[in-house]
Amino acid sequence: MxxxxxxxxxxxxxxxxxxxxxxxxxxxxxxxxGGTVGGPLLAACSTSSGSSSSGPTQITFSSARFYGKSNMxxxxxxxxxxxxxxxxxxxxxxxxxxxxxxxxxxxxxLARKDGTPDVFTQDVIWIAEFAGAGxxxxxxxxxxxxxxxxxxxxxxxxxxxxxxxxALPWFxxxxxxxxxxxxxxxxxxxxxxxxxDLTKTAQAAxxxxxxxxxxxxxxxxxxxxxxxxxxxxxxxxxxxxxPDGKTVTxxxxxxxxxxxxxxxxxxxxxxxxxxxxxxxxxxxxxxxxSGQAALLRNWSYVWQNAQDPSGSTVVGKVGVVPLPHFDSxxxxxxxxxxxxxxxxxxxxxxxxxxxxxxxxxxAQQLRFATEVGLAPSKASVYDDPALAKANPFMQSLKSVxxxxxxxxxxxxxxxxxxxxxxxxxKALTQGDVKGALQxxxxxxxxxxxx
Amino acid sequence: MQPIPTVAEGPGAPSLRPARPxxxxxxxxxxxxxxxxxxxxxxxxxxxxxxxxxxxxxLRNTTLSSQTDSFIGLQNFQTLLGDAQFWNAWRNxxxxxxxxxxxxxxxxxxxxxxxxxxxxxxxVVRASMLVPWAIPTVVTSKMFGWLFDGxxxxxxxxxxxxxxxxxxxxxxGSTQHALQTIVIADVWKTTPFMALLLLAGLQSISGTxxxxxxxxxASPFQxxxxxxxxxxMPTLLIAALLRALDAFRIFDLPYVLxxxxxxxSTETLSTLTYKHLFxxxxxxxxxxxxxxxxxxxxxIAIGFGVFLLRxxxxxxx
Numbered sequence: 001m002x003x004x005x006x007x008x009x010x011x012x013x014x015x016x017x018x019x020x021x022x023x024x025x026x027x028x029x030x031x032x033x034g035g036t037v038g039g040p041l042l043a044a045c046s047t048s049s050g051s052s053s054s055g056p057t058q059i060t061f062s063s064a065r066f067y068g069k070s071n072m073x074x075x076x077x078x079x080x081x082x083x084x085x086x087x088x089x090x091x092x093x094x095x096x097x098x099x100x101x102x103x104x105x106x107x108x109x110l111a112r113k114d115g116t117p118d119v120f121t122q123d124v125i126w127i128a129e130f131a132g133a134g135x136x137x138x139x140x141x142x143x144x145x146x147x148x149x150x151x152x153x154x155x156x157x158x159x160x161x162x163x164x165x166x167a168l169p170w171f172x173x174x175x176x177x178x179x180x181x182x183x184x185x186x187x188x189x190x191x192x193x194x195x196x197d198l199t200k201t202a203q204a205a206x207x208x209x210x211x212x213x214x215x216x217x218x219x220x221x222x223x224x225x226x227x228x229x230x231x232x233x234x235x236x237x238x239x240x241x242x243p244d245g246k247t248v249t250x251x252x253x254x255x256x257x258x259x260x261x262x263x264x265x266x267x268x269x270x271x272x273x274x275x276x277x278x279x280x281x282x283x284x285x286x287x288x289x290s291g292q293a294a295l296l297r298n299w300s301y302v303w304q305n306a307q308d309p310s311g312s313t314v315v316g317k318v319g320v321v322p323l324p325h326f327d328s329x330x331x332x333x334x335x336x337x338x339x340x341x342x343x344x345x346x347x348x349x350x351x352x353x354x355x356x357x358x359x360x361x362x363a364q365q366l367r368f369a370t371e372v373g374l375a376p377s378k379a380s381v382y383d384d385p386a387l388a389k390a391n392p393f394m395q396s397l398k399s400v401x402x403x404x405x406x407x408x409x410x411x412x413x414x415x416x417x418x419x420x421x422x423x424x425x426k427a428l429t430q431g432d433v434k435g436a437l438q439x440x441x442x443x444x445x446x447x448x449x450x
Numbered sequence: 451m452q453p454i455p456t457v458a459e460g461p462g463a464p465s466l467r468p469a470r471p472x473x474x475x476x477x478x479x480x481x482x483x484x485x486x487x488x489x490x491x492x493x494x495x496x497x498x499x500x501x502x503x504x505x506x507x508x509l510r511n512t513t514l515s516s517q518t519d520s521f522i523g524l525q526n527f528q529t530l531l532g533d534a535q536f537w538n539a540w541r542n543x544x545x546x547x548x549x550x551x552x553x554x555x556x557x558x559x560x561x562x563x564x565x566x567x568x569x570x571x572x573x574v575v576r577a578s579m580l581v582p583w584a585i586p587t588v589v590t591s592k593m594f595g596w597l598f599d600g601x602x603x604x605x606x607x608x609x610x611x612x613x614x615x616x617x618x619x620x621x622x623g624s625t626q627h628a629l630q631t632i633v634i635a636d637v638w639k640t641t642p643f644m645a646l647l648l649l650a651g652l653q654s655i656s657g658t659x660x661x662x663x664x665x666x667x668a669s670p671f672q673x674x675x676x677x678x679x680x681x682x683m684p685t686l687l688i689a690a691l692l693r694a695l696d697a698f699r700i701f702d703l704p705y706v707l708x709x710x711x712x713x714x715s716t717e718t719l720s721t722l723t724y725k726h727l728f729x730x731x732x733x734x735x736x737x738x739x740x741x742x743x744x745x746x747x748x749x750i751a752i753g754f755g756v757f758l759l760r761x762x763x764x765x766x767x
Contacts (some may be wrong), residue, residue, distance in 0.1 A: 107731060110515075219712075221713070222708050273600065273601060273619055275601055276623070277620070277623035278622035278623035278707075280709075287561065361591075411516065414730040414731065418726075421710075422710075426713040429623075429625055430625075
């Protein structure tokens, strides 16, 4: 800032000369501060105040940040250009890796009940929480049962709270089994179908010195441990919590058998190093893509890493199949991904639903798949030749996503998962599987019944 | 730490108000008050209000997601007293605080004694010593994550190479080692800070004492035990107090390295409070946890304070 020379300012206009009292100064300063703080607020109010008589209906859309070749705001802009009735303002939240922050922001916004944002995206584990609090509008009247049938069944189950559809699937991710095609070929084995097969395959790979580690998974006391456990337990035809949200079944025989198997991979069959107890996704991915492991349970992102020659020694030697199962059950994949929701306090629900309909068209799902790398939640999109061309790997995941299984559906999930993380970790490190699961059961019962 | 002594104001005490210093009329006092207002206001907003809010929240069942928000008295604290996870975290935190403070004080003292002596390149060493302390803790955490990696970490490699261990140690994945490893990381990071504080203390001891001791034929060992250490004691205790209060709030290392696991063995009060407050959004219960932390810290501070006062009285009287 440059100070004007004395001569250009007329003496009378100079505030510091004589006329200006301190009070005048404070008044002016106060107005300046008030103006800078209040200005954007006023502007924000005027843009979000909903439909004016002439222009398009204004709605806001909050989402965690996803990006690839295109980003979210480009896709939202395209919707705005495609029609003239609704205008969507996009509000970006932190990326999904900062899940806690995204959750906090959404809870704060929704708890205000002022209708902003009209549309939001949510992690699959928040659906029951938001629905239970009355923040997510039921969508049954907008999306017919034939609309719903287009999605993978596990997704609709996860989006339903107390019989009502309160969320709409956006994209899907799930746990899957990565295997080394070269190692299995050398051993003359097919990818394992049951967990008993997996143990044998892993042991064979280790005893014939094909790999240091037979099977890697994630045992860190964190959310991912619950995901892994859901897969083992559901594939034994068990569950953590019944769909009623009240009956806790984590100490039932199928769950005990499944968690015992997890424990045994480390301590008895020794196909997994004890280090998995402190590993989440990335630490377990690194030994696999550097060629040290035969089998790995992880999410779909590992594929890109495995095919990248700058960081992977196993390019072209990796295959993916649905996770194995116990004799008593069938393959299950822990459901991840984000879903859309409509704010129950929104004053423009019709406009919001119009936007959602556009966003969930197969054409947009295909675009999210090819340009942002988000796997479609509608089964039919996988048959599109364009997807086969752009991302053949993603197309091959259809069989994985059919087995997608939600984590316990309860509005108290944030508290339930803390208990699960702690007790599962105890079961896996201390070996008293029954005792730990029994403790988890009584603690979870206390939470869901409160 | 110690209440400020107040003038007795009983019936026997003179009932006159303290005499106003000459020249301070009402107008001046008002100006003084006005000038103090921003300070008091700021303190009230950034310090008093949050504490007050924390206390009131700890007496409510406020949970954002379930929309409950009513006064429940001491129920949160009752739950807390019967909560095995809380006591486990409490014990871990105390253990971490005690061990890390002790190690950092002893090692820091050693470093300070070395750095007090004159040698070539002392300035460089003094400056570079502070590097670990200046590194953001999240970076330190990642670094130690790599160093102590159970399979490919260099620590296991070196230990195996020197035949100190037979098989790889599972540093973060076993309940015996996880907290120890976090203590090691913290000691590496914070010892320089202790050394710096103690070095300042050493420099405040007059050099003539050293000369006098030598003239009287004291050995360096005697000089350290009889003269330096007693004179350094107040600084040492204050530094240890600061360190203990800081260590008690340990959050970033376990949060990044272990997430509290395995089997809650590295869960500290801060990480547990964070989980309840920000993942579970249980503001009421989480605040009660924070209050329990606050009270424990207060006890630690009082303990140190009493000890310090005794030492000072003993040496002064």
